[in-house]
Amino acid sequence: MCADTPDYKDTIFLPETEFPMRAGLPQREPEWLARWERIGVYDRLREKEGRAPFTLHDGPPYANGHLHIGHALNKILKDMVVRSQQMMGRDARYVPGWDCHGLPIEWKIEEQYRTRGLNKDEVDVVDFRQECRKFAEGWIDIQREEFKRLGVTGKWEKPYVTMDYHAEAVIAEEFMKFLMNGTLYQGSKPVMWSPVEKTALAEAEVEYHDHTSHTISVRFLVQGSNWMPPLVSSEDPGTMTPEWARIQEELKGVSVVIWTTTPWTIPQNRAVCFNPEIAYGLYEVGSVGENSTARPSERLVIADNLAETIFKSARVVDYTRLRQVEANELAGLTLAHPFRNLDGANGEWDFGVPMLPGDHVTDDAGTGFVHTAPSHGDDDYQIGLKYNLPMTWNVMEDGSYRADLPLFGGQQIITPEGKEGPANVSVIKALHRAGALFAKGKIKHSYPHSWRSKAPLIYRNTPQWFVAIDRPVGDGQDDYGTTIRQRALTSIDQLVTWTPRTGRNRLYSMIEARPDWVLSRQRAWGVPLTCFVKRGAKPTDPDFLLRDPAVNARIRDAFEAEGADCWYVAGAKERFLGGLHDPEAYDQVFDILDVWFDSGSTHAFVLRDREDGSADGIADLYLEGTDQHRGWFHSSMLQACGTKGRAPYRGVLTHGFTLDEKGMKMSKSLGNTIAPEQVVKEYGADILRLWVAQSDYTVDLRIGKEILKGVADSYRRLRNTMRFLLGNLKGWDASEAVAPTEMPELERWVLHRLAELDTEVRRGYAAYDFQGVFQKLFNFCTADLSSFYFDIRKDALYCDAPDSLRRRSARTVLDLLFHRLTTWLAPILVFTAEDVWLSRFPWDEGSVHLEDMPLTPADWLDEPLAQKWAAVRQVRRAVTAALEVQRTAKAIGASLEAAPVVHVGDEAALAALRGLDFADICITSDIVVTGDPIPSEAFRLPEVPGVGVVFEPAEGEKCQRCWKILPDVGSHAHPATCARCDEALG
Missing domain, CATH: 1.10.730.20 (Isoleucyl-tRNA Synthetase; Domain 1)
Known part of the structure; x- marks a missing residue:
């Protein structure tokens, strides 16, 4: 600029703001948090009248550690829901909550005890529970501040906590509804059991890891037969037909071969199952390899599809298929238990093992026959119920065999440290001594583990308390079905909106196939099963359970005033029964409720009981990770269907898990975890929130x-x-x-x-x-x-x-x-x-x-206007691209130095440009738009057909105020300005 050229910089209206380019979020975000708390934003929103309520019910996180990135994802999603609903005109309430009872906290306190050389069983149970309470309180305070730091709004000063006295009273009250409506019963059946923690576990407390198990193929020798018609002579039913006699002779010395990955369950075997739809063959072993436990010339029954694999595992060199074995032949067989007549067995296994049909048997793996121990597996248990098989009680709570079990008494299946005990190997050795071991090996497969101790689990037959989900609920709330299962399935299909829709299928299939709900846990920290059983009565007796509303009311009132600890104080039974029933005639139950019953009951003490709950006790939305289909969504559905008659939610949203950038599961051992605190410290919480918003939460997030x-x-x-x-x-x-x-x-x-x-x-x-x-x-x-x-x-x-x-x-x-x-x-x-x-x-x-x-x-x-400007923007794209070519070639430094000629072949596009200041739109000093044919030298953009741009430099002088190059610059009152700027300067 020449010395005598005016400086118009101060006449231009340049942007002016104190809003900084650099956000400084990690330092500044806490100031806004403090400000929101000071001005009471959440409560002021509640004062807005005439708004339809929207309630997102918080699935309670567990109060036992710092937040991980999955917590952040979950809470940020919830916050986005609540805030967006509020800003769209709803009264969007959010009461944060915490799950406080149960094994993880109890386990932590036990670890502290062990460190101090204390034995939990020697400590007063109320004192122990108080320590658990203090532990949870400490983590609630820590987690609350960590959640707030993420910018999550809610009633933080008054959350719901499952260990509050009112919550414990309502949980007990909800349990007693099952007591009164006829669905509660005590039964003995196999449940997932942790020998390390000495308690039953819910499916939601189980995680699956790779585990190496023993595999064994075991001979069950044919002991006898009970052939049914038509193999018996029609003329003389007491006489063998020739066919009957031939088969009887043919099957002498034959063994049915089973395969299992749990050798320790063989002592509990009570049947062998087959599938009538599977093709079985009678095979004879030829020669065998070195160290084979197979025997030349022995005859075996195996599924045809699996014979080759089984013989290979037993090092059988060659074999012959003699004939097909029909289902009605198998159904008539009785087998000998492998330990029958074994030295030291003391007659423990001197019984016949029946062969029974079962749809659960497949020929995908194994031998096509399933060894059946009703006390140690659900399929086995169901077969046992159907055919009245005896249950066994051979495995104790610590995962050892009962002390007086012959051959194996006291041996551990799983040690207290969570390792494999000697039981499997001992059983395999005993099978070998008995001549029953056909083959052995090992397999690496997915196996259930405790999510807390990480130790392997077993199925174990124990007396537990169950809710029957197929028994009619005697409460008269039958709009959606008469049983819990019916109500749940109807709710899933008719009452709930699923985001994404696949959540519906997942929960439906789980509830459709699930067994009765195991409520009891053999622990100390939680809400007890507040019931009494008649001394000397059997669980099947009609008066086994005490059902008295007056007793229930006493319990509820006591819990409301003192919390659940009052159940464990000396004289509790007399307090609750005295004057109503003879305390000596009843035993008090001390098992505690599954913590999923606690969280499943939150709809009652949060949605129903709080002023900021929901008028009908039903939430508009439950929002958790996909694992909660078998967790909170599931338990809440069962619990509410048993007490309310329907689902406690109208909508369910599920999100995926968090992975590292390579798609690997986050693990401390891999060093690929990212803590929310780390992201907030480096970038600020808004960056974490933006990551959530940018991601597809319906799948796993990286x-x-x-x-x-x-x-x-x-x-x-x-x-x-x-x-x-x-x-x-x-x-x-x-x-x-x-x-x-x-x-x-x-x-x-x-x-x-x-x-x-x-x-x-x-x-x-x-x-x-x-x-x-x-x-x-x-x-x-x-x-x-x-x-x-x-x-x-x-x-x-x-x-x-x-x-x-x-x-x-x-x-x-x-x-x-x-x-x-x-x-x-x-x-x-x-x-x-x-x-x-x-x-x-x-x-x-x-x-x-x-x-x-x-x-x-x-x-x-204005759709016509939008279509017009879509055409304008397309032509502008071609012009901008053409000018970029000139800029790259250094023919111009800025677009204002250009006055291109734009050839537009499309009549509609040409019409759209008429009447517009297209030079202004293209940020050029001048422009010519023409419908003339496109010259060969014109620039063309392939994705904008019918448009050609010929570059021309702008003519005139540069306006020293707006920098446009125009012919009229210098001809106005204000030196070196164009007409527009001259007028603006006045």
């Missing part, structure tokens, strides 16, 4: 350093959009506003896009599609605004006169954009939206989170 860098880049681009709005709204006054009908087309096109987005954003938030909402808003901010509208209108905003229609229209649109973008983004970027809002409205008591999403007039929609 997170890592590179992914977070990409999220941070997206965040910066959004932040720049908001900064542009703030900078160009400096000094905005409502008197500037222009009515939409008076605005230029470009502004009306932006209003059209806002109307479209308003529908899409609301629909997306209503469907919990946060990824879809974010993508639409991000694309709008970057493609429609930053790269198009803002780019075009910068010139008018900076250089037009303050009262020009174009500038006022643009500022009006920026104001409308501000209110919508801040509220649309607020449920996701809670801190940044507040930062943006307070940068413009720094009121002491204000917050974007007290606002609703503004209503957007439907008449802003």
